[in-house]
Amino acid sequence: MAGPAVVDRAAEAAAGAARAFGESSAASRAELLEGIAAGLEAERAALVATAMAETNLPEARLQGEIDRTAYQLRAFARLVRSGRHVRAIVEHPDPDYPLGEAPDLRLMLHPVGPVAVFAASNFPFAFSVAGGDTAAALAAGCPVVLKAHPAHPELSRATAAIVHRAAAEAGAPEGVFALIEGQSEGVALVEHPAMRAAAFTGSLQGGRALFDIAARRASPIPFYGELGSVNPVFVTAEAARDRVDEIARGFVGSLALGTGQFCTKPGIVFAPAGTGFADRAAAAIDAVAPGRMLSERILEGYLERGDVFSGVAGVEVVRPGTESDGAVTPALFRTDAATFLAHSERLSEERFGPSGLVVEYDDETQLAPLASGIAASLTWTVHATAPGDGGLDTILAEGRERSGRIIFNGWPTGVTVSPAMMHGGPYPATTASLHTSVGTTAIGRFLRPVSYQGFPDELLPPELAEANPLAVPRETDLSRESR
Amino acid sequence: MAGPAVVDRAAEAAAGAARAFGESSAASRAELLEGIAAGLEAERAALVATAMAETNLPEARLQGEIDRTAYQLRAFARLVRSGRHVRAIVEHPDPDYPLGEAPDLRLMLHPVGPVAVFAASNFPFAFSVAGGDTAAALAAGCPVVLKAHPAHPELSRATAAIVHRAAAEAGAPEGVFALIEGQSEGVALVEHPAMRAAAFTGSLQGGRALFDIAARRASPIPFYGELGSVNPVFVTAEAARDRVDEIARGFVGSLALGTGQFCTKPGIVFAPAGTGFADRAAAAIDAVAPGRMLSERILEGYLERGDVFSGVAGVEVVRPGTESDGAVTPALFRTDAATFLAHSERLSEERFGPSGLVVEYDDETQLAPLASGIAASLTWTVHATAPGDGGLDTILAEGRERSGRIIFNGWPTGVTVSPAMMHGGPYPATTASLHTSVGTTAIGRFLRPVSYQGFPDELLPPELAEANPLAVPRETDLSRESR
Numbered sequence: 001m002a003g004p005a006v007v008d009r010a011a012e013a014a015a016g017a018a019r020a021f022g023e024s025s026a027a028s029r030a031e032l033l034e035g036i037a038a039g040l041e042a043e044r045a046a047l048v049a050t051a052m053a054e055t056n057l058p059e060a061r062l063q064g065e066i067d068r069t070a071y072q073l074r075a076f077a078r079l080v081r082s083g084r085h086v087r088a089i090v091e092h093p094d095p096d097y098p099l100g101e102a103p104d105l106r107l108m109l110h111p112v113g114p115v116a117v118f119a120a121s122n123f124p125f126a127f128s129v130a131g132g133d134t135a136a137a138l139a140a141g142c143p144v145v146l147k148a149h150p151a152h153p154e155l156s157r158a159t160a161a162i163v164h165r166a167a168a169e170a171g172a173p174e175g176v177f178a179l180i181e182g183q184s185e186g187v188a189l190v191e192h193p194a195m196r197a198a199a200f201t202g203s204l205q206g207g208r209a210l211f212d213i214a215a216r217r218a219s220p221i222p223f224y225g226e227l228g229s230v231n232p233v234f235v236t237a238e239a240a241r242d243r244v245d246e247i248a249r250g251f252v253g254s255l256a257l258g259t260g261q262f263c264t265k266p267g268i269v270f271a272p273a274g275t276g277f278a279d280r281a282a283a284a285i286d287a288v289a290p291g292r293m294l295s296e297r298i299l300e301g302y303l304e305r306g307d308v309f310s311g312v313a314g315v316e317v318v319r320p321g322t323e324s325d326g327a328v329t330p331a332l333f334r335t336d337a338a339t340f341l342a343h344s345e346r347l348s349e350e351r352f353g354p355s356g357l358v359v360e361y362d363d364e365t366q367l368a369p370l371a372s373g374i375a376a377s378l379t380w381t382v383h384a385t386a387p388g389d390g391g392l393d394t395i396l397a398e399g400r401e402r403s404g405r406i407i408f409n410g411w412p413t414g415v416t417v418s419p420a421m422m423h424g425g426p427y428p429a430t431t432a433s434l435h436t437s438v439g440t441t442a443i444g445r446f447l448r449p450v451s452y453q454g455f456p457d458e459l460l461p462p463e464l465a466e467a468n469p470l471a472v473p474r475e476t477d478l479s480r481e482s483r
Numbered sequence: 484m485a486g487p488a489v490v491d492r493a494a495e496a497a498a499g500a501a502r503a504f505g506e507s508s509a510a511s512r513a514e515l516l517e518g519i520a521a522g523l524e525a526e527r528a529a530l531v532a533t534a535m536a537e538t539n540l541p542e543a544r545l546q547g548e549i550d551r552t553a554y555q556l557r558a559f560a561r562l563v564r565s566g567r568h569v570r571a572i573v574e575h576p577d578p579d580y581p582l583g584e585a586p587d588l589r590l591m592l593h594p595v596g597p598v599a600v601f602a603a604s605n606f607p608f609a610f611s612v613a614g615g616d617t618a619a620a621l622a623a624g625c626p627v628v629l630k631a632h633p634a635h636p637e638l639s640r641a642t643a644a645i646v647h648r649a650a651a652e653a654g655a656p657e658g659v660f661a662l663i664e665g666q667s668e669g670v671a672l673v674e675h676p677a678m679r680a681a682a683f684t685g686s687l688q689g690g691r692a693l694f695d696i697a698a699r700r701a702s703p704i705p706f707y708g709e710l711g712s713v714n715p716v717f718v719t720a721e722a723a724r725d726r727v728d729e730i731a732r733g734f735v736g737s738l739a740l741g742t743g744q745f746c747t748k749p750g751i752v753f754a755p756a757g758t759g760f761a762d763r764a765a766a767a768i769d770a771v772a773p774g775r776m777l778s779e780r781i782l783e784g785y786l787e788r789g790d791v792f793s794g795v796a797g798v799e800v801v802r803p804g805t806e807s808d809g810a811v812t813p814a815l816f817r818t819d820a821a822t823f824l825a826h827s828e829r830l831s832e833e834r835f836g837p838s839g840l841v842v843e844y845d846d847e848t849q850l851a852p853l854a855s856g857i858a859a860s861l862t863w864t865v866h867a868t869a870p871g872d873g874g875l876d877t878i879l880a881e882g883r884e885r886s887g888r889i890i891f892n893g894w895p896t897g898v899t900v901s902p903a904m905m906h907g908g909p910y911p912a913t914t915a916s917l918h919t920s921v922g923t924t925a926i927g928r929f930l931r932p933v934s935y936q937g938f939p940d941e942l943l944p945p946e947l948a949e950a951n952p953l954a955v956p957r958e959t960d961l962s963r964e965s966r
Contacts, residue, residue, distance in 0.1 A: 018884075019880060019884070022884075023880070064582070067581065067582060068582050071582060075962070084961075089902050089903040089924075090903065091901050091902060091903040097899070098550065098554055099547070099550055099551050099554060099899075099900065100897070102899050102901060103893065103899060105899060105901050105903035105904060106903055107902075107903040107904070107905055107924075110883055110884075112916070112917075113884065196909075211698075212698070212699075215694075215695070215699075215703075216695075216698075219909075219910045219911070220694065220698075220910060220914060222915070222917070386939075387939070387941050387942055392942075396942065397502060397506075400593055400933055401501075401502070401505075401593075401596065403933070404931075404932065404933060404934060405933070405934040405935075405936060406933065406934070406936065406938075407936040408935070408936065408937045408938045408939065408942065409937060410586060410936060410937045414583070416580070416585050416586060416588060417582065418574050418588050419572050419574065419590075419958070419961045419962055420572040420573065420588035420589055420590040420934055421588060421590070421934055422590055422932040422933060422934035424931075424932070426702075426931075427702045427703060428702070431703060432705070433595070433931050434595075434705070434927075434928075434930070434931045434932070436932060440961075440962075441590075441932070444917075445917075447917070448887075448907075448909075448916050448917045449887065449905040449907070449917070449918075449919060449924070450883055450886070450887060450888070450889065450905060451887060451888040451889070451903055451905035452888075452889055453888060453890040453891065453893060454890060454891045454892060454893045455889075455891045456870070456891065458870050459870055459875075459879065459891065475902070478567075478902045478923075479558070479901050479902055
């Protein structure tokens with residue numbers, strides 16, 4: 001019973017803080033976010049040391065991840081100071097509305113209430129305790145109950161202490177943030193009636209289980225789950241002809257980055273047969289130094305999943321990948337279009353870690369069935385020379401329908417924190433394909449519209465008051481446009 | 484097997500049309516919407532006659548509803564012509580991005596794919612075959628498979644014929660629209676793998692069942708259900724002192740409008756005790772002419788649900804409502820704050836039809852528990868004199884958290900079709916509280932973001948091309964702002 005009581009306390013405290021925090025000024029929320037960013041930077045050395053011990057990640061990567069996390073927090077602070085996130089719309093009373101009287105109507109977004117955030121293993125800062133989901137929810141004005149990832153418990157507690165301190169300094173209400181730990185506690189959190197939304201980054205299996213729980217509640221809540229993604233790469237015949245070696249090396253570089261432990265790792269590449277793509281990729285793999293996985297459990301899962309590819313008749317093991325003292329080298333598999341199409345569901349499953357599959361196609365007519373046979377993904381990468389490349393239109397059309405981001409002559413790893421970023425995609429890439437979880441538009445998951453009809457000016461939120469005292473961007477009297 | 488085969492055909496045809504329709508020009512989609520509007524107006528007399536025979540609704544109401552439906556279609560046509568709905572964001576390569584190179588990133592919204600729309604009984608035009616959900620989905624570029632409501636089958640078929648004709652004239656692809664009928668067919672539609680989203684207006688029970696089906700799919704889809712709503716009204720002591728009679732009459736007018744068959748019918752009013760509110764409302768009810776319900780089945784459901792209120796000890800029947808030859812007069816019940824709080828869940832359930840409950844409170848300290856005890860709703864109405872009225876702050880704060888639209892000194896019926904409208908709210912009002920189903924922003928349910936990274940200009944959609952040839956509104960280089 002210890003678990004659920006902790007969850008109850010955290011969720012009830014979040015519910016108790018929700019109104020005051022939701023009504024707090026944008027400036028005070030920006031200060032909170034900036035305070036967390038400053039706290040991370042101030043304790044950088046200790047945090048990195050703890051993270052290195054718990055995650056096997058190298059120092060330079062962790063230093064960069066603190067930079068990114070601080071940047072995210074400050075980007076959300078800038079956003080809420082601008083007021084753009086409330087998407088204010090003002091429609092004055094309209095005498096020309098053809099369906100009778102149109103009253104004064106003003107709309108803005110308000111926080112949804114307490115949010116459950118599940119931290120990820122592979123970004124101990126940027127998708128963890130003070131990561132993007134926490135930043136987005138706090139920016140929106142939603143209290144956060146954070147389920148820590150068991151792969152880095154001490155770092156989670158140290159980061160939570162920074163958030164608590166920043167919250168106190170910014171005058172945020174008690175209960176605005178809490179850290180909980182444990183799998184059953186996470187389930188109880190999603191089930192708790194006080195929670196209004198949940199955000200998750202992790203495995204397909206775990207994410208789907210929590211999604212189902214969120215949907216089965218007496219009062220269902222949105223579950224923003226970023227699950228598995230195989231992130232296909234398509235190489236046109238023209239591109240292979242021009243620079244097959246460069247593309248093969250780039251593929252391996254992206255595949256092996258961070259020992260393959262990124263959501264956007266390219267797991268499958270469709271390359272023209274007879275261009276030597278797989279051999280060149282294998283040569284590149286032979287130059288990759290072994291890397292350690294984030295945890296023993298993740299390493300075990302990775303090694304077990306090697307069978308997914310090698311167990312399919314018609315899939316050749318180009319490089320099995322080695323494991324020595326916990327460090328692995330990348331694995332590479334190769335197959336043909338017919339084999340892929342016959343087993344596309346199994347071969348489209350993400351293998352978390354440095355493992356890739358080369359699917360060799362014979363001609364561009366195979367690209368349409370291949371592209372539509374692969375599972376929807378976060379990203380969709382194409383290497384081409386020009387708009388006229390064979391099959392390119394099909395690849396791009398499938399990518400628009402089956403992914404959230406299409407990369408042209410680049411690689412999917414290295415996700416820019418930008419208002420134009422879409423880190424999401426149709427299921428199974430995510431459980432909520434209308435939203436990104438990276439970049440400032442990720443705040444939209446935690447805001448819901450409320451319309452004010454016929455209000456006296458002094459009772460309107462300042463964002464909607466006639467004089468616009470906060471000078472927020474607003475759309476005004478759109479409905480008159482070109483009537 | 485007849486049912487599912489029809490559904491399969493319609494869903495597969497929609498899937499087959501999705502890409503061509505999604506990539507069709509905004510202008511051609513606007514023409515389709517305008518063609519449907521013109522078709523409705525051209526066949527107005529015949530449509531109204533069919534609707535009168537099937538729905539018991541009076542001619543003037545149906546004429547007005549055609550006006551509204553045509554207005555909605557044209558409002559969406561204007562929106563897609565403007566290009567505002569794609570919410571284009573352009574971020575040029577950023578040399579000053581502090582986390583390394585920021586590539587060229589451009590984001591816009593694309594259609595989600597085939598949409599299942601469930602027509603409602605109570606708006607045979609505006610929330611039916613060519614109603615708001617259909618207009619929003621077609622405007623977004625999504626094919627629609629429409630499940631007709633059994634209360635007006637002939638009208639549904641006649642309207643579908645108009646949509647088919649307009650689609651052919653606008654050159655839309657085959658399969659862009661289909662009408663299906665039958666309850667099991669509706670279930671099969673939500674289960675069909677080709678469908679990418681569903682929109683529904685109807686009962687809590689039916690909507691929740693379909694929501695559960697949508698969530699249980701192998702590949703879950705968003706289910707935008709507008710379910711039950713009790714639409715509370717709060718009268719401050721000051722307002723009652725000034726104009727209790729006017730408010731009581733207004734309440735009955737809104738309650739009885741359309742024989743109480745609106746989603747936004749005010750079902751509960753919290754009025755100060757000792758002001759004679761219930762007696763004045765009863766007097767107003769005595770002047771209301773009997774009205775016919777939409778169908779025999781809806782009438783039966785309405786009469787059965789009378790027990791929900793009268794069966795609770797402490798609830799007084801002020802007016803039982805009469806039924807004669809299928810026509811009903813409004814029913815009115817009265818109770819006190821303690822009784823309401825003890826039975827708030829039962830008394831917060833919507834009773835679809837002209838039935839209302841007056842909850843008399845003794846002083847403003849009771850308003851907080853009353854307001855937080857009532858189920859979340861589409862609307863939240865307050866009658867007050869001034870910002871200082873007792874309990875007003877609490878009522879408004881609860882309304883922000885527990886409804887989608889707050890009306891000040893007005894009534895919730897009569898929903899304006901406006902970009903600032905929010906017709907939605909937390910569960911059980913809807914299953915997706917981040918979205919409206921009325922007004923042009925309803926298009927957001929059927930669009931998802933796609934990001935283009937490092938694209939050559941000639942391969943970008945025109946909305947994102949550097950020269951902006953369609954002159955769509957765009958946000959550009961936001962991330963530089965006040966860095």
